Amino acid sequence: MTLYDFLYYIILPILSISVILIVIRFLKGPSIVDRVIALDLLITTGIGIIAVYSIITNQPTFLDIAMILALIAFLGTVAFSYYLEKRNK
Amino acid sequence: MTEITIGILASFGAIFVLLAAVGLIRMPDTYLRISVTTKAATLGIGLLLVAAAVFFKDMSITTKVLAIILFILLTAPVSAHLIGRASYFSGVKLWKGSVLDDLNGKYDKSSHKLRSGLEEAPEKKTNKIGED
Numbered sequence: 113m114t115l116y117d118f119l120y121y122i123i124l125p126i127l128s129i130s131v132i133l134i135v136i137r138f139l140k141g142p143s144i145v146d147r148v149i150a151l152d153l154l155i156t157t158g159i160g161i162i163a164v165y166s167i168i169t170n171q172p173t174f175l176d177i178a179m180i181l182a183l184i185a186f187l188g189t190v191a192f193s194y195y196l197e198k199r200n201k
Numbered sequence: 202m203t204e205i206t207i208g209i210l211a212s213f214g215a216i217f218v219l220l221a222a223v224g225l226i227r228m229p230d231t232y233l234r235i236s237v238t239t240k241a242a243t244l245g246i247g248l249l250l251v252a253a254a255v256f257f258k259d260m261s262i263t264t265k266v267l268a269i270i271l272f273i274l275l276t277a278p279v280s281a282h283l284i285g286r287a288s289y290f291s292g293v294k295l296w297k298g299s300v301l302d303d304l305n306g307k308y309d310k311s312s313h314k315l316r317s318g319l320e321e322a323p324e325k326k327t328n329k330i331g332e333d
Contacts, residue, residue: 115204119211126215130222137226137234145231145288152280153225153238159269160218160249164211167253172262175253179269182276189280193287 119168127161148192155185203255210252217245230296231288239281243273 134157138150159178166174224237247270254266295302308315 115207118208123211123215126219130215130219133222133226143231143288143291143293145284145291145293146234148284149231149234149238150225152284153221153242156238156242156246156273157218157222159273160214160246163246163249163253164215167207167211167256172253172257172259172265175250175262175265175269178250179265179272182269182272186272186276186280189284193280193283196287197290199291 116168119164123164124161124168127157127164131157131161144196148189148196152185152189155181155188203258207252207256210248210255214245214248214252217241217248221245230299231293232285232295235281235285235288239277243277246270246273 131154134150134154138147138154141147141150159181162174162178162181166172218241221237221241224241225234228234228237250266250270254263257263289304290308304315307317
């Protein structure tokens with residue numbers, strides 16, 4: 113079993129299952145805060161999928177997009193929490 | 202040897218991300234879900250990115266990966282604290298099995314200021330020093 117097969121047939125399915133579980137929480141979440149947390153974790157899992165995919169395709173350029181996604185996740189969470197606090201004032 | 206290292210790192214990273222997802226769906230409370238998201242997912246993503254850095258063996262890519270890991274390590278606690286604070290102010294209930302709520306009745310809901318209940322004692326001390 114080569115590294116390609118291992119990453120393609122074991123690691124990526126595990127990450128896909130975790131994405132499905134997070135999306136279930138995103139759709140179910142009782143409060144809006146749960147949805148914000150699920151969105152944050154969804155983007156963070158996306159960074160991991162990009163890292164594995166850059167190994168599979170031998171393209172290190174994809175890691176730039178991972179960095180931008182990390183930035184956007186942080187900005188989104190901060191903006192959501194800011195406006196949630198303002199809404200209840 | 203390098204392939205085995207990459208395989209082990211990627212396996213642990215994927216397992217930690219899966220544990221974070223299972224915790225997100227199984228935890229009974231918003232605050233416990235925030236706790237899961239911060240720790241397990243950060244460790245898992247860090248391991249997956251380190252696996253990518255080991256695979257490419259290039260200085261520039263290693264620097265990029267280290268920058269991403271440092272950024273995630275810096276921002277995950279900050280965003281978790283912010284969203285936890287917002288959820289406490291917006292009145293999300295704690296789980297019924299929680300035994301301690303230290304913030305109960307200690308903050309002003311209109312001005313969002315936190316009181317510890319010990320403000321009186323230090324003020325008296327400073328007044329005495331000022332009088333002397």
